[in-house]
Amino acid sequence: MIQIENTFFELGRTSQRNCLIICDRGAMDASAFISKEKWEAILASNNWNNVELRDNRYNHIMHMVSAANGAEDFYSTEDHACRSEGVELARELDYKAAAAWIGHPYFDVIDNSTDFDKKMNRLIACVCQKIGIDTGDRLNVNSKKRKFLIKAPLAPDSEFPPFQDFDVVHNYLQSDLRKAQVRLRKRGQKGHWSYIHTLRKFHPTNGQSVEVRTQLTHRDYLNLLPQRDDAHLTIFKKRRCFIYNNQYYQLDIYRQPTHPRCRGLVLLETYSAAYDQTILLASLPKFLTIEKEVTGDPAYSMYNLSLKEDWKTSKRYYAGTECNGHTKLTNGHGNVKICHSKMNGHSEEKIGLACDKINGCEKSEVRKTNGHHHVNGHGVKTDRNGITRNGNAHTNELQDIKQRIDLGSPKIQKVAVKI
Structure with missing residues (x-):
């Protein structure tokens, strides 16, 4: 492990740019799992000492407390x-x-x-503060996801700050899990794609909404795609990412083919801790026309937007209306009350940060054990090659969906896949 770290440290030192090196675990972790005598013998045989391994090797240590200590409901x-x-x-x-x-x-x-989202924000904010990065209020513990309806047409590209555009494809999958939403996401740029499997379920006792995201390979994605839920249409978007006044934004522009309810739909998302509506609206990009805030509005939930059925008669409609801090879920399985419209629970995750300054910045070590990808035993097992190149996949899939988009298309047979 030390030799692997040394290799990356040397690469960082020879880099012409500032580097942040994040390592999985650190040299001192081994001492926690063996006797003191064995650890002292290892130090002596390698001419090491605790001060060099612990204090001088890393600039910053971050310890993420196990879910077994304070979030036992999420330990599995x-x-x-x-x-x-x-x-x-x-x-x-x-x-x-x-x-x-x-x-x-x-x-x-x-x-x-705190809940898991805030726990992650506290971690990132702590690292950013240590290396001198101003994150504004995005990582504030009170920060939450906000969504706004944007009036079309959009301003010319020349009026936007520097941005990156991505093609995004969402497919909802059939699921045996009650009160759960499962979807695939393909996100790419210039023919290079990444793939994510997301499981959103509700904890049976405390009602928290837990999202488990797992990175997939291209092969895994193709194996899971036949499990598409035929009650939903595929969602196609162009996602534009940009920074405005030190705030990070994602602009989702819905594309055809899609349900008529999505035609011309443009939604803006960001994270903010501002509760005063006037202050919040005043901080949004001036080159966009904001019609209204739609945070928590079920009419703008992607799950509902993709439904083929009419919302008035559908038993699968997600009625995410907030009432006294609770949210109702109607998903063909009755109603469930949850405490928040979006709150990730805790997963078993333990991260230690170790940093070493490089070119005025720092390299940090983050160590994970059994992290966010498998919460309460759910997730898809994959290898680590989450990004593949498949330039024709988007075009072929688009043609396939155009052929299936009519409401009378045949049901997709569910296939059991072992990966």
């Missing part, structure tokens, strides 16, 4: 090949892993006092 060993510990043992090992880094001059612990 199901479908986790590398996790076999029960809650008590996992909690004990988590304490030992944290203790191994005690004494480092810059050591932060991120606990489970």
Whole structure:
């Protein structure tokens, strides 16, 4: 592990640009899982010492507290090949892993006092603060996703700040899980694609909405695509990403073929902690015409927008209307109350950050064990090659959907795929 780190550290030192090197675990972690005598023997045989390995090797240590300590409802060993510990043992090992880094001059612990989204924001904000990056209020613990309806036509490209455009394709899949939404996303630029499988389900006891995102290979994507839910149309978008006044935005422009309800639809998304509507609207891009905020409005949920059926008669309509902090879900399985319209739960995730300054910036180490990709035993097992090149896939899929878009198209037979 140390040799692998050294290789990346050297690459960073020879780079002409600022680098942030994120490592999985750190040198001191081994001391948490063996006896003190064995650790001392390893140090002596390699002429190492704790000060060099712990204090001087890394600039910053971040310890993400295990879900077994404070978020036990989200700790699971199901479908986790590398996790076999029960809650008590996992909690004990988590304490030992944290203790191994005690004494480092810059050591932060991120606990489970908030939901998972806020936990991640606290982690990123802590790293950004350490290396001097101003993130505005995007990572504020009160920051949440906001969605706005944009009036077409859009301003000319010349009026936008520097941006990147992507082709995005969403397909909802059939699912055996009650009260769950499963979808595939293909996102690409100039013929290069990445693929994501997302499972959104609701916790049976506390009602939190948990999204499990798993990166897929092109082959995995093609294997899962036949499981498309024929009650939904495929959604095609152009996604434009840009920064305006230090705020990151995504502009989704819906494309044909699609349901008539989506024609000409343009939605703007960002994260903000501003609660005053006047202040919020004043901060939005001036070159866009904002019709209204639609955050939490089920009429602008992609799940509903993709439904083939008429909303008035559909039993699958997602009635995400907020009432006293709760959300109702109607998904063909009755109603479920959840506490928030979008709140990711905790997954078993433990991250340690170790940093080394390179060209005035820092390289940081983040260590994950059994992270966000498999929460409560759900997710798709894939290899790590999540980005593939498939220049013709988008065109071929578009033609396929054009042939299937009529409401009388045949049902897609569900196929069991073992990856």
